[in-house]
Amino acid sequence: MLEAFQNHIHNKLAFLRERKLLIAISGGVDSVVLAHLCARSGFNFLLAHCNFNLRGDESDADEDFISDLADDLDKEVFIQHFDTKAYAEEHKCSIQMAARELRYDWFTELAEQLHFDYILTAHHADDNLETFLINFSRGTGLEGLTGIPEVNGLFVRPLLPFSNDSIRSFAENNKIAWREDSSNVSVKYLRNKLRHEVIPILKEINPSLLESFQNTLDNLNDTADIVEESVQAVLNRAIISIDSYKVVYNIAKFSKLNNPKAYLFEIFKSYGFKAWDDVLNLLDAQPGKFVHSDSHRLIKDRECLILTDAQPSDFKCVKINNFNKKIKTPFGKLSFSEVKNTGSETENLIFIDGDVLQMPLVLRSRKEGDVFYPKGMTGKKTLSKYFKDEKFSLVDKEQALLLCSGKDIVWILGKRADDRFKVTDKTKHILKIELTP
Known part of the structure; x- marks a missing residue:
């Protein structure tokens, strides 16, 4: 696997070499193997570990394990404690979402303060499949079916081509120790239910499931490129003006499309809108009508649609x-x-x-x-x-x-x-x- 990893870096992620990297490490087999692979490949990296204080002594044991691993690899490690339950209650979100927000915010803050070029996470091919199935089961557009991006701003996922089985085999063959998270066994979480109950059946039906899935992702991403190109062409025709407060679109350019709702979805989905029938109806609505999300408004103004913030900026006298x-x-x-x-x-x-x-x-x-x-x-x-x-x-x-x-x-x-x-x-x-x- 080391050779395959280094070949993948050479072919797809060569920019990581000679860069200052931060590896997000939980203590699980995926992140521990990533750290060992990077060490054996001569990467310049440090480690960052989140203690979410959700599993009592087990969480503290994970932290101790990471400290020992850092010593073995001769790498500095940053450790941050979080009151995850309090955060989840305050922000009215699930424990999993709270942990995700806390760790990504902290990793980004570390990168900005200490000038890391990239943050590496240990997502692999099985994670990609699980994410696809989660999005599919909840309902999504094409974007939700194109998988986890290998490079997304600061975050890079060099293990995406590798299966969980290959990662575990590397750890076992090289006598690399890791920590097992007991919460990963519980099927009360959707991801775990898919991992333990659904995906094994799919792999039984198709032993080459991950390879087939990767082919599907490649095809979907090719399709996504075509969609993006088409949407951009429509935007180039539809946008009338852009300033600090608003983007103004020509309604006629949307109305002429064969499927305006599909284009409206692709153009405005990142602004939090969900009532897509209402968005479509704005094209023929009376001036002054609008649809709002938590962050933005889409307003009908004569022959235009105007996208602006949900709340007008407050100018002080x-x-x-x-x-x-x-x-x-x-x-x-x-x-x-x-x-x-x-x-x-x-x-x-x-x-x-x-x-x-x-x-x-x-x-x-x-x-x-x-x-x-x-x-x-x-x-x-x-x-x-x-x-x-x-x-x-x-x-x-x-x-x-x-x-x-x-x-x-x-x-x-x-x-x-x-x-x-x-x-x-x-x-x-x-x-x-x-x-x-």
Whole structure:
């Protein structure tokens, strides 16, 4: 197996050599064998072990075993204790999910603090099959059937091509000791039930199950590449604009597709949406309708769909007393300067009569009942009416910022100035206000 491991590294994961690596080690046969293989292959690595305090003395014995293993391999080991049950209760998740979140967060933190290039985990071919069956049994899309990625950001899984049987044989043949986790025997967990009751039957039906499964994964991943290419082509046509707050899509580009629901699923699945019929219905819904997930909203706005955060960002009111200081806003920096003459105005550049201002100026979000006098027009208009006339989306309304003098609006940032503050023949002090993205 050592030769096969080194060949796999040479052919697929050569970038791991000469890199600083962290091996996630539990004490089980998979991670212990991974550590020995890496040591015999001359890798530069250290070890990291999580004590989840779930099995009493057994957990502590695992920790002691890892410390001895680190000494045998002449490697430093990082050990972290977790109150996993308390975390699970606080975050209302299962013990397994709590342990997963705790260990991956800690591994990532270690890598960032100590500048590890990659984190190695000991997932193998049987783990891949179990994950496939778990996703299949719960219902999933193509992504859930393409297996565990061998490389996923910081995390690399060099044992994915190898079966659990081959890993155990290597340990036994090389007299490598490991720890058995008693919780792996219990079939109350879905993964263990599949491991002990379902997969043995499948292997009995097909002794070459893992090889056949790998062929299936290769075919599914090839299909996934085609799907991704097709989805990207649709996105290239559908995306109208992207900024810090939103992505705007052209609904017509979705409506023309033979199966828009499938494309909507692929495009928006990573944002937590689940009610896919509701997402599809947005294409023909009235403007203002939206579907939300825990993290995002998808809003129908005339001929567009707008993707934005679930909650509008909260802008805190800013008082401006000093014109020598640039003011940071979500849209860029706001600057003030006194000039002798006016120039061409744009949406991001206005000139006003400085003597009309009441200090301090205030930069704030809109309020119910706001009124202003649009420059170049006669009379006043409510802000809500102006937004409607200018076809502001819901997100545009939420993000709009107003520069105010007392109770009066001076400028809707990046949009329209107020006529009451315009420069006239009687103006003595001209103030230039510019928003620089």
